[in-house]
Amino acid sequence: MSLDPAALGAAFPRDFLWGVATAAYQVEGALTEDARGESIWDRYLRAPGRVIDGSDGSVAVDHYHRWREDIAIMSGLGLGAYRFSLSWSRIQPSGKGPANEAGLAFYDRLVDGLLERGIDPVVTLLHSDMPAALQDEGGWLARDTSRHFAAFADIVARRLGDRVKSWFTVAEPYTVMRHSFVLGDHAPGLWLATGAALPVMHHLLLGHGLATAAIRSHAQARIGLTNHSSPTRPASGAPADVAANAWFDALRNHMVTDAILLGHYPKEVETLPGADWSAIHAGDFDIIKTPVDWLGLTYFHPYVTGAPKTGEAAVREPFEPLVTGGDPQTTMGWPIVPSGLGDILTDLRARYGDRLPPLVVTENGCSLTDEITADGRVDDPLRIDFLAGHLNVIADALRAGIRIEGYFIWSFLDHFEWDLGYTTRWGIVHVDFPTQRRTLKASAHWYGRLIEAWRSGV
Template identity: 40%
Template sequence: MSRYRFPDGFIWGAATSAYQIEGSPLADGAGPSIWQRFAHTPGMMANGDHGDTACDHYRRYKEDVQLMRALGLHSYRFSVAWARVLPEGTGRVNQKGLDFYSRLVDELLQHGIQPNVTLFHWDLPAALDDRGGWLNRDSAHWFADYASVVFKALDGRVQRWSTINEPWVVTDGGYLHGVLAPGHRSKYEAPIAAHNLMRASGAGIQAYRAVGRHEIGVVFNIEPKYPASQRPDDEAAAQRAHAYMNEQFADPALLGSYPPALKDIFGDAWPDFPADDFQLTRQPVDFVGINYYTRSVVKHDEQGYPCRASRVRQHHATHTETGWEVYEQGLADTLMWFKHRYGDLPLYVTENGAAFYDPPVAEGEVVEDPLRVAYLRKHLRTLHQCIEDGINLKGYYAWSLLDNLEWSLGFAKRFGLYHVDYASLTRTPKASAKFYAKVIETNGTALA
């Protein structure tokens, strides 16, 4: 038996999100989202890019399912655009929007690919943002009502659900630093938005228990923090950064509390949340999704906002186009930390991948991307070792199926297994797609 063979039943997948690939954001009665609004606000997006066309997946989904079939995917993780289903965020259901996801699910199942549905991947309906968005405590109930509509339509065919994807990014980028939708910059707003996101996740899980028959969980992006030196102030900075990025969201969901360091980080901006809220945030989950891309080495920095810490670039390392260090050991450290802190929950790596330079126009039948192939090989070998070390890991989803809109970075950063020519929308496999297909076909033995 090959040294890299994964357990029988291990799920191999790939992931995307709605606003990044679908295009046609207002088609068939859909309402605008905060990302539709943000992308059309001058100066917010690199190169003036937006998601009006993106990868045109809304119209080309059957073609894209064929790409998944060529990879041999067991599962496809995608998100539902809330405003397609509920144009005003609450109330009236837009059946045409819901029907798109129903057709996509049917197409996946027809080709033996299990849908893995994320309910919220950052694209809050603009109508709800006008009512305060995640700063409004009612947002938890808005989310549960929306989730119930989607559950009732799709749960008979969808066996795996996630509530919220990467709540840290929503709050850090959208409410603290203003670089992501909705573009706010407030130390006072960020913890409120974060808390309401976790209340919404809990409310969504409650809603699922009322009508659902399969599995539901939540997805966190975890970035391990390592001190730049053994100096006490650097070690304390790493602990603060870790509490802020990682424990701030997993703790209320899985432990029913917040780490004490957050009061130190936010100072007078940290609210006293009602104790009853944690009965809502801490709902039993069937699994947790972990999105892992890189690590941070940090030092104490009084000007480092908000944690009094700043990242120290590792000059000896390979870095991706987004400036992220390639550090596969961080994935192992993340999964082991998660097990030790939160128990032996079933885990999925729900996103993992890298942006490296690919030409705008594909030349030939395959785009060569050796750095991405190396990235995948290193991280998948690490995951195999994690399983041998006792991590309860059930599956892996590469980010991303397609080159797509990398949020406010626009189309300049390519993460896809398939190259997208944004002028013609032609899809071309990269060498990483061929490599990943072989890994799937051999259940990991091709990693040798």
């Protein structure tokens, strides 16, 4: 494995997109400014005990006010793209109706600021957040939310589509369904059985298809969505473990891509206990499989999945995915297994063949314990190893003929990490949360050298 940024950069094609990623609620702050409406996360976090350190996203890392400084850092690193999500509550406070001009104006400024520095704005419409008023009407359990999402996409594309040429509609539909509607550890915090939560996935994918058409009516652009993929294997050869793993694998790795590329759900999910397919209407898959220009891929680690133990958790999920593996591990307890990304890329090509659009790794990174040294440095050699390991895998995949158009580190900045608050650090830029001071970590400097070598053709 090569750790040399110059040698590694030389392994990538000239049109490769080098970027970083964030999500609106995790970085923006300014939750009560400029007529922003209440989001599901605002409401969810008011209940005590929701976040391990008792914090919230009211300030986060103040990206709403410090975006100029942050763009300057991106420019200094030579980044070609910045993937960020929009706050639906900031643009449509109630989730429907006319746009809030102040909210749109913020994203106008951000997009223009990026373009002035030669950085491609890559917009994600939905990343785990939505207006609380829509949740009062059922949220993603309600079919109407798909229609409201398309109207939101229309507003945004009408305003930004002349400048934004790279879009993702929905980030990680299964992650939204599982954590927000089954496990209840993300907003809105519902606890449903997996089968009963399937309408969430279907409505997210329907919203994706409708939003894709809305964006295309205003922009000549690349459009797709992202899936959070993880290779998984059965905990044993026992039939119960094999069946449990097949369910989890289908939900996590294939349900989204089968729907948008093949026009149906994988056969394994048909046997999920208590599966609710009432959300599927005639013609839905024609909308869901609206052609995409690229497919986003999130990867962090693999799983081992077995039959669930008895108890309430077994009622909600007919499987028990476990994060297992050796060292090294991140502060999340996740093993660092770059080869798992290669397994996902190989599986996608084998499953979809010529139907597979170009891929983009939209999230890949790790949480570590990062501290500023007495002389003002932040050394994170394990993160450099992590990034280099995964980029070597991507380089191998490119040589094998798999089309991959870009790579986005998760994350650009240390940030508010949902139910974990500010207890983890994901960024290649360190943020001192009390002062909001930014400090580039060693991994940021390494990434910048890689991009510089790639750009110069060394």
